[in-house]
Amino acid sequence: MKPIWIVDDDPSIRFVLEKALARENLPTRSFTHPREVLDALADITPGDPARQGPQVLVSDIRMPGGSGLQLLEKVRELQPGLPVIIMTAYSDLDSAVSAFQRGAFEYLPKPFDLPKAVELIRRAVEESQREEVTEERQAEAPEMLGQAPAMQDVFRAIGRLSQSQVTVLITGESGSGKELVARALHKHSPVADGPFVAINTAAIPKDLLESELFGHERGAFTGAQTQRRGRFEQAEGGTLFLDEIGDMPFDLQTRLLRVLSDGQFYRVGGHAAVKAHVRVIAATHQDLERRVKEGGFREDLFHRLNVIRLRLPALRERHEDVPVLTRHFLQQSARQLGVEPKRIADSAIARLEQFAFPGNVRQLENICHWLTVMAPAQVISLQDLPPEVLEAPLYQPAPRPGSDPSAAVAAVHAVAAPMPTPAPAVELVGGLPQPATVATQPLVGGLAASATPALGATPHWPAEAQMATGSGGIAATVGTAATWEQALETEAQKLLAGGQPEVWDALTRRFESRLIRTALTATHGRRMEAAQRLGIGRNTITRKIQELGLDAPDEA
The missing domain is CATH 3.40.50.300 (P-loop containing nucleotide triphosphate hydrolases)
Known part of the structure; x- marks a missing residue:
């Protein structure tokens, strides 16, 4: 992982942040004034660990030899996607507003609470990694986007x-x-x-x-x-x-x-x-x-x-594609208007995923263009979304096969009219070879993906599903009427009754191991993408792979 660059003329601030980030396994590199940062940016050499660029830049706003706001402007020119956190005193709120207008990721008031500062920096790291994944996907497949x-x-x-x-x-x-x-x-x-x-x-x-x-x-x-x-x-x-x-x-x-x-x-x-x-x-x-x-x-x-x-499926049938499409269209709108691309908060993405999009992908593209012009800050928040999204009823996709209908219904609070089961993506006439259809899903972890439950539903394991026995898996044969929670309870009871020490750690390691392996399989070994889809940081998944001793492939 690339280091966090810290820019402050106060050595005590640099020392405190360096130590706090080191405890979180986040590498750092410190500077005393903006000129050093600009020289280091000019000296970046791809592939050279000693000359790699920053993952996040944390800069004071007032320093001898240059202003943090001036540094922010120059950094945005050199590395537009780099999250920049501006540190400022409470009396500098006007400067903080100016920092947002110039594209800062967030501002950190002094004196700051150290755990909150670390949490903010970690959020910026995850945002930076998400942007890298998005750029990688766009470079790989700019023609059409879709993972559904x-x-x-x-x-x-x-x-x-x-x-x-x-x-x-x-x-x-x-x-x-x-x-x-x-x-x-x-x-x-x-x-x-x-x-x-x-x-x-x-x-x-x-x-x-x-x-x-x-x-x-x-x-x-x-x-x-x-x-x-x-x-x-x-x-x-x-x-x-x-x-x-x-x-x-x-x-x-x-x-x-x-x-x-x-x-x-x-x-x-x-x-x-x-x-x-x-x-x-x-x-x-x-x-x-x-x-x-x-x-x-x-x-x-x-x-x-x-x-x-x-x-071709409607966008509401492929809601998992909304995040990558949104970021793609925000980048595209920024290029068309000649402005810096805006980022979007997870809460805003989550609300877009719950929108039915009667106008489909074209409507999402128009919304992103509107946000590029109308959203006041560089990071689009939930309240920045247009009224057509905020005032619309939440859309809940129809439960997939294999889910518990009662649990799925219980999870629905404000649901649009249910949609009919999608027709196959491809229908061939005249005896030609038939490609895969929507009903044919890849296998993930030995189970058909089509059996993945809807949000809020309780999955049922097939009768023949067995988790491997021994140190790598849960020893249990699960019947059709049993849920995976019941299987976990059965295994826990067995270990407790047998006097197994540290049952919590043993089951947690098995759960985490299976979850991470499944995510890496689904992303073809790309750790950054697997971390994003699991909702954890790349540093976390790397640490877990090492702790669990997983023989996971490196990123493609």
Whole structure:
């Protein structure tokens, strides 16, 4: 872990903080005035432990040789994501306000309570590590973000379709990111070198849509003074994305069907057939089966488009993706506006996760843009969220299979209307190989992930589930009617009855060992990410791995 940099001309302050942080296994490096800090920042060498940058900067506000606020401004220019804590006297509250306005993480009034100071620094460390994880994820996968099982199924489907040019129908609510999926399908396809052309069939007037799609000849209608290539010709050798296909006029559906079946079309007013070497991807938020029954959509066209159907989940079905998406959009908004990216408090993230997002990912993006402009401080707090979020009823996802319905219901206080069970992410027609669907979950710790209970529910172990006996696990066979708490109670009773010493430590070590191993397995050995998902600091998980003697892989 990188050190905590302490900047203060008072040696007693430096000494007290150094000793307190050392007891918490937090490395430190101290400076007496801002000039030394700037020189050290200029001397940072990646990969050299002796010249690594800070994890957190703690600086006094008034020092000979420079102001802490001036140092804050320069540090924000050099390392925008570095949390900076400003130490100040009680009489310097105006300076503290100025520090917040210039992007400080928090201010620490003097004289300070040492445990509270350490707690504040540890919070800044965890925030810094979260930002590093976010940057790592964005560097790895800036194209599309999503860790939820439903999104992982979408990603797998894109991978399986990467060697094919088959027609794909993307369904999902407005704002869920259907065009992003279409672009990803194009990017990872044999026609990736060709153009990607998108058209929203609902946004173009009926009288102009035919010309937009197929082009027109000179003199075909009033105002057609020259020949014009349509979207099909513009997408030659690439992909044509037809968004909101469910709103296409009925008569144009016939022409589209002819192109899909014959591979050729005629420009408006033209007599020569034009060949179309184009992959078609369509998308809609409507229920096309219902539209077919109502007579608003051609059944034969529906079957032409519905070769492979890929369902994109609504954001409320993938609430675990809200934190990473929020931080991504805050970074993106800051770049667009030319300002420093704002951070967001855990309480604000938790409230966003409980919001139903009727506008899906697009609504979250707009909220992040609003927060970048309107939130008064550099750290977005719960009360900074817009009224549409704060005043909305809390949304509770439907319980997953394997949870205790009564416990899940008891945990709900203000719940939106229950949603139907999500359909599979991918539905294949015509006997093609079937990718994984939402119902297929990876195994975590030997149990199907789909059996993970909802928040507040009590999980049931399967009848055949057995924890390993011996020093590494709990010796108990758990029946279908028994909960894991009952299994723990049974094991504790057995150890107590047998005169086992230090039962508390023995069971705690087993519990922590199993929990950390499971988290590391789920994150492919990335300790920082595992710590974040467990809700502990990276220093804590490293210490626990050493104490428990876990043979855990290093971070990838």
